[in-house]
Amino acid sequence: SQPWTTDAIPYLVEVLNCLNQRDYESVVFVGPARCGKTNALIEGWMAYVITIEPADMLIVQLSKEKAQEYSKKRIRRTIYASPNLRDQCSSRRHDNNVHDIIFKPGNYLKIGWPTINVLSSSDYRYVALTDYDRLPANVDEEGDPYTLAKKRTQTFMSAGKTLVESSPGWEVLDPKWQPTTTHESPPTQGILSLYNMGDRRRYYWQCTDCREWFEPDFDLLVWDQDEPDPSKASEKVTLACPHCGVEHEEKKKPQFNLKGRWLRQGEYLDKNGQRHGEPRKTRFASFWQKGPTATFQTWNELVYKYKAALVEYERTGSFQSLKTTINTDQGKPFTPPRTMSCTAGEL
Structure with missing residues (x-):
């Protein structure tokens, strides 16, 4: 060994x-699986x-x-x-x-x-x-x-x-919730409730193009959302910087992770990597990591599972697979649809 x-x-x-x-x-x-x-x-x-x-x-x-x-x-x-x-x-x-x-x-x-x-x-x-x-x-x-x-x-x-x-497992209690502070978790039970009690750390990458820092999230993945076949939809996946729009390939992920930084609520990093702000201080060190940074799962897998779950929802009306992949693969809490007639795009 x-x-x-x-x-x-x-x-x-x-x-x-x-x-x-x-x-x-x-x-x-x-964190995600x-x-x-x-x-x-x-x-x-x-x-x-x-x-x-x-x-x-x-x-x-x-x-x-x-x-x-x-x-x-x-x-x-x-x-x-x-x-x-x-x-x-x-x-x-x-x-x-x-x-x-x-x-x-x-x-x-x-x-x-x-x-x-x-x-x-x-x-x-x-x-x-x-x-x-x-x-x-x-x-x-x-x-x-x-x-x-x-x-x-x-x-x-x-x-x-x-x-x-x-990984998160409880549903969001208020579908209309909007954060009042940075790094705040939606209202839910379980581990995210404990996370909110802590100093609320999120993991940040620095864009190699504009040098701004951002939190990698599933919503930043770029893929063919109009393609109905999950395999084809997930063939090419990149991640867009929310500041400059440059799309990064997954082969950069190990280097991004190596240089990544945890920030507590109230902190921010400048382009030189200098930390600023007034961090939230509690007796809990709490961390929330999202799916795209996970070493042992690919962006293609993230998109494939999400698209397959959307197809199942549209075919059967069941959102269990969608909840599972959002919770365990994306590392996020699931917000249930307000009506069973909503479209996949509204999820």
């Missing part, structure tokens, strides 16, 4: 760094805790079955593939099972699921909630998963940390 690096996912370095800063009690990351968030933020953070900062840690998966699967397929494979992690494991057989691992310094890793038994009583210095918008909004009638998880870290005060990561 090769040492793990962030070379392919430079946009996650700042998120990882915030997990080691006492200025923040929680780190919230909203295939951006590397689970591998970096859950397994990468876990590896750091085990080897550098040993402490009790809880990772919460969707269900008992998913927790078991995640433990076997991801956690244990990660540990056994790394000599540094493997050397930290207790040699006593009874110290380890599918959901619980004890390490030589005595620190404890639990891979659990959202029940009140898991999210109460025990204290953990670190808690990670993965795929947050697919967790129950109310755990056993005791409260939302984040509030329950945060209480598990309170004993450790500023040394405790709660991580929440997910």
Whole structure:
């Protein structure tokens, strides 16, 4: 196995760094599928805790079955593939099972699921909630998963940390909503509600033509919207700078990501990359990444899935596939049509 690096996912370095800063009690990351968030933020953070900062840690998966699967397929494979992690494991057989691992310094890793038994009583210095918008909004009638998880870290005060990561999953509550501040998320439940409580960071690229900074978004992709066939419509996809209109090819994406910058609400960058403005300050470091920047999915795939979902909606009236691709591929919340007779263009 090769040492793990962030070379392919430079946009996650700042998120990882915030997990080691006492200025923040929680780190919230909203992002699309295939951006590397689970591998970096859950397994990468876990590896750091085990080897550098040993402490009790809880990772919460969707269900008992998913927790078991995640433990076997991801956690244990990660540990056994790394000599540094493997050397930290207790040699006593009874110290380890599918959901619980004890390490030589005595620190404890639990891979659990959202029940009140898991999210109460025990204290953990670190808690990670993965795929947050697919967790129950109310755990056993005791409260939302984040509030329950945060209480598990309170004993450790500023040394405790709660991580929440997910693609959006809840619908926009007000279809007519307009933002009152930059970087604000539409009104919705789940992880974007937590994001709004934080300092609201968005990822920016710098146009190589006009040198202005902008946030890459699906709406900036240029493709043949009049072509009815999803395969043909997605053959050629570029991304237009919203300032000068120059269209960039996807082969530039790795370099754009490498030089990309996270900006908190209230901040902006000049053409020389100098940061200005008054950033929003809270105890939450919150990040929202959109689909076009994701390393492990292409712009052609983004457009193909969106166009195919539009075709399905026009044929059947079902917008489930449209909701799925907007949530998981584009990394955005879905606004349901106000009437079932609206056209695809209105979506």
